[in-house]
Amino acid sequence: MVLLGSTGSIGVNTLIIAERYNIAIEALVAGNNIDLLNEQIKKHQPKVVAIANESDRSKVDHPHVLCGTQGILELIEMSHSDTVVNALVGYTGLAPTLKATGLGKRVALANKESLVVAGEFIDMSLITPIDSEHFGLWYLMNERPVSKLYITASGGAFRDWELDKMKDASFSDALKHPNWSMGNKITIDSATMTNKLFELLEAKWLFNTTKVDALIEKKSIIHALAEFTDGSTTAHFAGVDMKLPIAFALRGEVEEPILPPTDLLSIGALEFLPIEAERYPIWNIKEHILEHAHLGVVVNAANEEAIEAFQKDQCSFFGMSTMVLDAYKQFEDVKASNIEEIIQIDQEVRAYVKQR
Numbered sequence: 001m002v003l004l005g006s007t008g009s010i011g012v013n014t015l016i017i018a019e020r021y022n023i024a025i026e027a028l029v030a031g032n033n034i035d036l037l038n039e040q041i042k043k044h045q046p047k048v049v050a051i052a053n054e055s056d057r058s059k060v061d062h063p064h065v066l067c068g069t070q071g072i073l074e075l076i077e078m079s080h081s082d083t084v085v086n087a088l089v090g091y092t093g094l095a096p097t098l099k100a101t102g103l104g105k106r107v108a109l110a111n112k113e114s115l116v117v118a119g120e121f122i123d124m125s126l127i128t129p130i131d132s133e134h135f136g137l138w139y140l141m142n143e144r145p146v147s148k149l150y151i152t153a154s155g156g157a158f159r160d161w162e163l164d165k166m167k168d169a170s171f172s173d174a175l176k177h178p179n180w181s182m183g184n185k186i187t188i189d190s191a192t193m194t195n196k197l198f199e200l201l202e203a204k205w206l207f208n209t210t211k212v213d214a215l216i217e218k219k220s221i222i223h224a225l226a227e228f229t230d231g232s233t234t235a236h237f238a239g240v241d242m243k244l245p246i247a248f249a250l251r252g253e254v255e256e257p258i259l260p261p262t263d264l265l266s267i268g269a270l271e272f273l274p275i276e277a278e279r280y281p282i283w284n285i286k287e288h289i290l291e292h293a294h295l296g297v298v299v300n301a302a303n304e305e306a307i308e309a310f311q312k313d314q315c316s317f318f319g320m321s322t323m324v325l326d327a328y329k330q331f332e333d334v335k336a337s338n339i340e341e342i343i344q345i346d347q348e349v350r351a352y353v354k355q356r
């Protein structure tokens with residue numbers, strides 16, 4: 001297989017599962033963590049690698065190194081593997097998803113931003129999601145008619161903070177996820193609830209329904225629930241570990257133990273809470289964006305710019321949501337007819353957010 005984003009949180013877990021099942025690694029792609037990439041090259045012996053920056057090429061212990069976005073696309077094009085795992089973060093992941101699906105390859109997709117930005121233009125029959133909630137939904141669904149799908153949210157780093165204190169929250173405060181160990185960008189998205197908004201859009205494209213909602217379950221033990229027309233609701237319990245969704249995405253079906261079973265008696269009380277827009281202002285657009293999912297490109301571009309501004313101390317924690325909601329209003333009427341227009345809208349939104 002081809003693994004994009006091998007040095008990240010999903011990438012490292014993917015290599016553990018690949019090793020367990022003796023899956024050959026044809027190609028690895030990483031960004032700046034060349035030390036870890038070199039360890040992975042030594043262990044997994046890929047035929048080709050790609051990295052973000054040309055300036056790091058000489059540090060990579062491999063005779064065939066490609067660089068930059070074009071390098072990643074070339075690597076996918078020259079690969080013989082049927083499966084590409086896309087564990088890149090952010091908008092950078094979109095072009096590789098389109099390249100791989102365009103070549104008819106199956107994409108095990110952690111990069112949810114690909115679907116948020118351009119779900120309309122991606123061949124869903126080639127996509128298997130690597131996301132705990134969507135794996136949970138897939139696991140729950142059977143032939144019976146479903147009336148509603150639910151995914152759960154941890155509530156993020158500030159779920160128990162006084163609202164007043166959140167105004168002064170720092171980037172490093174926001175990185176303290178209560179349950180999951182993940183990359184920085186998704187951890188910030190979890191604190192603002194943008195991750196869950198993205199996951200509703202992800203569910204919309206994957207399962208072709210807008211009858212999907214989210215609620216807070218603070219322990220992240222239940223990942224998803226399916227409500228059936230007959231009045232039954234079933235829930236997916238699993239450990240806080242991405243190896244299970246990754247194993248299914250790589251293997252299709254798994255019968256052997258990947259995680260220990262949930263110890264039901266040790267869980268204690270479980271509760272579901274509503275997601276309140278006062279703490280998570282992005283939630284104000286949930287209903288609208290589910291009905292206008294093509295606006296995902298706007299939210300994603302504004303959000304990536306907002307995270308960068310927050311990291312550089314150029315805006316406050318709530319300033320991020322303000323920037324995204326402002327851009328959403330400004331670009332409410334855009335609708336791309338093709339990928340070229342998606343790219344153009346992405347650039348226009350970023351330019352708009354930067355000059356505000």
Ligand SMILES: NC(=O)C1=CN([C@@H]2O[C@H](COP(=O)(O)OP(=O)(O)OC[C@H]3O[C@@H](n4cnc5c(N)ncnc54)[C@H](OP(=O)(O)O)[C@@H]3O)[C@@H](O)[C@H]2O)C=CC1
Pocket residue numbers: 004005006007008009010011029030031032033034051052087088089090092110111112113130131132180181182183184185186242
């Ligand atoms: N972590 C998790 O548990 C989950 C993550 N996801 C999604 O999976 C994706 C990855 O998340 P996560 O693993 O946490 O993120 P990380 O930040 O941990 O990893 C991102 C990976 O992408 C690489 N990368 C970033 N930019 C470039 C670039 N320009 N060129 C080449 N490589 C690049 C990084 O390289 P380097 O580190 O070397 O710079 C790293 O290998 C995200 O879309 C996220 O939303 C979904 C569900 C759960």
Ligand SMILES: CC(=O)[C@@H](O)[C@H](O)COP(=O)(O)O
Pocket residue numbers: 131132133152153154155156180189190191195196242
């Ligand atoms: C592991 C995973 O799937 C993440 O998307 C996780 O759900 C993030 O946590 P939040 O529930 O806080 O967004």
Ligand SMILES: [Mn+2]
Pocket residue numbers: 131132133199
């Ligand atoms: Mn998730």
